[in-house]
Amino acid sequence: MKKRVILLLLFTILITTTSCSAKEQNRYSAQFLELFNTVTEIVGYSDSKEDFSVFSQLIYDNLEEYHQLYDKYNEYEGIHNIKTINDNAGIKPVKVDQRIIDLLLYSKNIYELSDGRVNIAMGSVLEIWHDYREEGINNPESAKLPPMEQLEEANLHTDIDKLIIDEMDSTVYLSDKYMKLDVGAIAKGYATEQVCKIAEDNGYKNFLISVGGNVRAIGKKGPKKELWSVGIQNPDRYSEQKSLFTLEITDLSLVASGDYERYYTVDGKRYHHIINPTTLMPSEYFTSVSVICKDSGLADALSTTIFNMSFEEGKAFIESLDDVEALWVFQDGKLIYTENFEDLLKK
Known part of the structure; x- marks a missing residue:
């Protein structure tokens, strides 16, 4: 069995x-x-x-x-995955499952849509931040920031055009041997x-x-076919108010990006995991953003995109898309949301 x-x-x-x-x-x-x-x-x-x-x-x-x-960290018997592709950077193309091809093609489209703010070719930069964050979490007294020159050197190997996808042969090749994917x-x-x-x-x-x-x-839920109730988490973990809003939705996705989950502290300042491709540092515009649209993959990508944008840019970007709503939570606790966001609130 x-x-x-x-x-x-x-x-x-x-x-x-x-x-x-x-x-x-x-x-x-x-x-x-x-x-x-x-x-x-x-x-x-x-x-x-x-x-x-x-x-x-x-x-x-x-x-x-x-x-x-x-998975970019672990190997599995009989499976060529993201780690396999990274391990063969600059060496040879890797034959992969169609589901990897589909994700990578989708990610290239997201790169264009987000004007480079979501770049799966940034693995070399993100790996440095990951290592420093893990060390900082495990040894808080010796936590430090990665040197900017190290980040800038890694950033030379983040050109998404060097991600070569051969749909006919179902292969993926990183033509830069120092390049790494992070999806x-x-x-x-x-x-x-x-x-x-x-x-x-x-x-x-x-x-x-x-x-x-x-x-x-x-x-919908239950015999009465009611809408599903979902909460938007309050990024302030010390607040008694656990959810900022409760939405009632059907056939929609809700995805949030924030600075309150994966982070470490250096000299009293918190450094989270969402790295701005322009500055190579954690974005500091917001505490969290939430995106609501039908497709969960799109919502995930859009939440990272607008987390790496100023509010004015992000609002204009979201308003340029059909059937997408968003909520921004600023560092001072201020909340701003798109025009039709209130229509989703639980009555």
Whole structure:
């Protein structure tokens, strides 16, 4: 029997009383911990615990495949992934799964859309920041910033045009031997979107998934077909108010980028993980931004994009797109959102 890898499966049952003909509706939730180095949560309605377990396993299995393909740190038997591509930079093309080709092509489009503010070819720069951040977290007393000259040298190897994709042969080649891919700004949201499509193709039409806060709502909830309620996290971890807003959504994604999760402190100042490609330093415009649109991959990319823009630039950029809303949380706690954002607020 296939091993069940879901670490925690929580069940609650809601029995509806809307009409004498309505059958019992069961609300189930599942949670697993390790994929994309974050917590994934699923909520859905099913006739039985067994049926929901099949659904949860479908989500897990497919998300695990995307996790392994897009992993830049670890190797997996029989899989050529992002790490394999990086390891072969300047050496040879690597034959890869179509799902990697699709992500990289999508990422090139995002690079153009964001005017370079989301660049998956920045791995050499981001790796330096990652190493200094990890050292700073593990040894706070000796935490320091990476030298700018080191970052500038690494930035010479971030030309996305040196990412060579051969769709006919399904190969990827980095022509600069010092170049590294880092798909962290896109991969989680992109994978969430693809897995939700797989679930829909398998007949699941009403569920909610959160992959490390990348929220995707499909259909509606319960026998009354209500909208899904999702909260926007307050970036101030010391506040008693855990959510800034609660939205009611269907067939939409909510993704936030912020400075309050992956960071370390140097001389009393916090340095987070979202690096501005222009300055090579963590962006300081906002504490967090949130984006709401249909596609989770796009929402993920857009949240990073506008986090790396001034408010005036970001607002104009978001307003140039169709069916996209955004919320900006400034360093002083001020909140500004797009024109139709209020339409999504829970009444």
